[in-house]
Amino acid sequence: MDPITATLLMKSLDGLSLRAEANAQNIANAGTPGYRPVRVSFEDALTAAAREGPAALAAVQPSLVPDATFGAGDALRLDLEMADAAATAGRYAALVELLNRHAQISALAVGGSR
Template sequence: MDPVSAALITKSLDGLALRLDVTASNIANANSRNFRPSQVSFEDSLRTAANQGLDAIAAVKPRVEPMAAGRFGDEPRTDLELDTATATAGRYSALVEILGRELDISRTVIRGGQQ
């Protein structure tokens, strides 16, 4: 795997892990008085950094920001939070799967093609 791809996957995993933590907090505090749900954004910054090289990718930091008020007010929507958690877990799992396959390929190359 080339270094840029590895850096992008690593940074994506970091951002997705933070999103899972923030989403879990939103769900856990959904019934708390005056709780303001948050969200994590990093994809746009990472997309821009991908064309600028490893240093730009390393400089990307996921941002935790308050969610904009929705049509139903400021309260957390547990159904939407669960949807976010499911989508985030799926993306995280897919990236881990890619890393696992890449390690399998490297292992095969190191062993000279033998199992």
């Protein structure tokens, strides 16, 4: 696996991990009056950095930001939060499986079919 791909995968896992934390925070505070949900947006920055090279990619850090689309008096929709949490978990699991398969292939290449 080339260095850019490996860094891209690790940064994606970092962003998805933070997104899972944001989902959990939003779900836990759904009944709190005046709570403003948080979001994590890192895909666009990750895509742009990947085009620039490894140094730019290494500098990308996902962060929590207040949901700009959430207005005063809006109710947090638990169904949408749960759906986003499930999608995030699925993406994370897929990336971990990809890394696992790559490790298996590398182990076979190094050790043969033992």
